[in-house]
Amino acid sequence: MTERLPLFPLGTVLFPGLVLPLHLFEERYRLLVRDLLERPEPRRFGVVGIELGHEVGAESARRLAGVGCVAEVHSVTPHPDGRYDIVTVGGRRFRLKRVDRSLPYLRGDVEFLPEEAGADAEPLAHRVRLLYQLYRHRLAAAGAEISEPVDLPEDPVRLSYLIAAAVVLDGPDKQRLLEAEDAARRLRAERELLVRETRLLDMLPTVPAGQFLDGAFNPN
DSSP, rough: OOOOEEEEEESOOOOOOEEEEEOSHHHHHHHHHHHHTSSSSSSSSEEEEEEBBBBBSTTBBBBEEEEEEEEEEEEEETTTTTTEEEEEEEEEEEEEEEEOSSSOOOOOEEEEEEOOOOTTTHHHHHHHHHHHHHHHHHHHHOOOOOOOOOOOOOHHHHHHHHHHHHHHOOOOHHHHHHSSSSSSHHHHHHHHHHHHHHHHHHHHHHOOOEEEGGGEEOOO
């Protein structure tokens, strides 16, 4: 069964349970917010990665990723000039089945994906927790100003998404983690990525600021 959602293409991957603040200034996304505010709660739209194109402008979002994440709107702050600051939290993942381009903003027919732990998720989660703590230590040793540590969840599904969001990775790696069929597969991929990234940190004298450190609004 499919559902139609407004779509917000981004160069950033949203994961379930993670906060995504957005600063909206393009007219099409102002319209999206106005349309959402006319609807009863819960208000939500789909965040989907851009595989070809840009976040803004006429050539934006010519090809979208096949899997995205629902953004649940928690607060909306309007500005006198029509811009909006909104705060969203990642909800369910979905597979994008069809895109409707008939409005100024995109809409999509989506099929929601299940959230399962998968085989051997508990021991994998334990190993990934340890690797993530080592990764943070290496980041700090390389001079990165990392945020305060958070309590890592015991639940393998929640843990897999928190790790996916926190580690500095490029877009394709983030998208691959979002698309993993279950938490166990996601954790296996994160295990390999954390080993790789920690080895790279051991070879680098300093670390540039990246997605791990970025708490700012995403302008769109």
